[in-house]
Amino acid sequence: MTPVNENFAKLPGSYLFSTVARRAAAYQEAHPEAELIRLGIGDVTKPLVPAVIEALHRAVEEMGRAETFRGYAPDLGYAFLREAIAAGDFQARGCDIGPDEIFVSDGAKSDSANIQELFGPEARIAVCDPVYPVYVDSNAMAGRCGTYDPEKEKWDRVIYMPCTAENGFTPALPEEEPDLIYLCSPNNPTGTALSRQALQGFVDYAGRTGAVILFDAAYEAYIEGEEIPHSIYECEGARTCAIELRSFSKNAGFTGLRLGYTVVPRDLVRNGASLHAMWKRRHGTKFNGAPYIVQRAGEAVYTPEGQAQIRAQIGGYKDNARILREGLERAGYQVFGGVHSPYLWLKAPGGMTSWEFFDCLLTRASILGTPGSGFGPSGEGYLRLTAFGRREDSVLAMERIAGMEL
């Protein structure tokens, strides 16, 4: 009988956001009159900016004419986009990253799930706790996480780095030595960001131990001021120990358009193998390029008009974050994040569990959040809200919360 991948059966429950979506649908069906405010999934709501829409129309026109039609894209992305990325996201910040170190993809979710394929089955991973579930789930599917203990809500081969109010949501360096360290800053779900010093500490640690850091910078566009690094390549030594994952979803509203990229520096070598060459091979063998029209849309993000328009759009979401933060604080909640990030990390009141608080908000205020425990054991007792809703919904949500009896 054909053997199946037995690691799938070890995964607890379903993918977090699928569960949240199912519960929301069930509630809506039972209460068709309820006007649900969706602050759960981190999905944007503002339309694509005009520079992007124009670029899409132009590229669609090209695809409709024989002289300008484009078939298969280069595996690793069109040069026009890779050059715009290298210049706009890295060289402009003094980071030494070239266009040929950029690998364009259909989004950071795919990349963050696929990147583990470069490593051996025995590699041990360390993750922040709480954390975006894809890092752990993708490694669990590859058999790297050991066994899941539903009591502790932990995998026995994963090294968890707690991020709690007590440590200011800055994880300590792991005590057990990991091979792969997933870091996300500004962090999903806690909405907090690593300082330059803290991130440099991880780079130095990886430099000493030989670990590889997988740095997810999907939310970098929300960083304010100069204190927080936007890229791990702002840290000294990162070219030899770090891979960076980037997304167009949250900075330019591409969640439904799908575009992301991964940076694998040429200097990143382990056991004599170039991870750059390996990812190139992986990309070339298992992926066939992001759509031409979407790559042109991505290019438009880096034009002066595109930059001005997405800055304004992000500003709108940051206003929402402020509205949520201030509203929650006024209502007496303990709340973190929401400054360098579109996420707010809310302590459940009265000792409620995450799912209890999720149900409470859903049934008493028709507000959809995401239970913190879905992001890891240290997320228990918290709930994530996102600032990606509409402004009026953010205001309305805070009115409902202010009037909500607990």
Next chain:
Amino acid sequence: MTPVNENFAKLPGSYLFSTVARRAAAYQEAHPEAELIRLGIGDVTKPLVPAVIEALHRAVEEMGRAETFRGYAPDLGYAFLREAIAAGDFQARGCDIGPDEIFVSDGAKSDSANIQELFGPEARIAVCDPVYPVYVDSNAMAGRCGTYDPEKEKWDRVIYMPCTAENGFTPALPEEEPDLIYLCSPNNPTGTALSRQALQGFVDYAGRTGAVILFDAAYEAYIEGEEIPHSIYECEGARTCAIELRSFSKNAGFTGLRLGYTVVPRDLVRNGASLHAMWKRRHGTKFNGAPYIVQRAGEAVYTPEGQAQIRAQIGGYKDNARILREGLERAGYQVFGGVHSPYLWLKAPGGMTSWEFFDCLLTRASILGTPGSGFGPSGEGYLRLTAFGRREDSVLAMERIAGMEL
């Protein structure tokens, strides 16, 4: 030191089409005056049809307005597309496949590389020889292929099913019992198609042994007449043993737009595990949906106008195939395929190897083919040409070949 995936180092050379592209670029640089005719990579050249272009423009408009903007797509694809596919590609042919058994993706290359993740590391694969390289390479990266022997050009754990002129390019049932059987019909690269009887034979075999068939039907739109099945679900018993992979690349020219889908029937269970549920989990965890605008483009393919337009487009490519086939036969070559398929499989004359013949065509006629040996050991001595070029190039290529001295 962080362990890398050692299976990558076992892969021979680079991905076939990357090598072909590099050699072509080197030749073009050395001979800037040469007018290269590219009949190598199976990439389409005709622009997207008007129904698709209109659907794209409409969907782009929607993405630019707040009321109609769409964020994350449903993981498994929009219902409008899954319903159009189930009705148009399956129910219209009497195949019992429902919309919820369709998983929309960014293309059949990704799906055919990722589908192996559902199976155990010890699963043994059988492939046609010659074959599309992604099936073997993706399994080699997962450690399922054993060791590569460069002398024999074979992996020692792969079961090869030779497809040669001698057996009419219809593989015999494997002698050693595989767990996974990759079939592609109409086949890439040989351009030949499995008869209904031959395909039913494989389904019956899988029914008896418990093997799972991974059926790649990317080229089904080129099938003529009623004798050759378009879908494996036209065969009795396939719902319990077969997964089908489909592409919009070759039927609607989406190579640069990226859209495909995989059918995993609910009845497909191995060792108590539903492969349907596993693929759903895999898709939900590692993929974030195909772009909304591209899914709308896919939907347009199933409208009456879309169908008429793509039929005409495919007719043009089929004309090219006829031009190539007749031209090659007139020039005295032994040629296969090109009837139910856009590919022609050409025997190298005078005992040349595939790469020798590749160089010969490149340097003497500035024609770019793909060496048959790149598709597997039984491809040695053959070369693949594609009918996806422009008509005038197909005509010119045959003129050059007619005048070429060997």
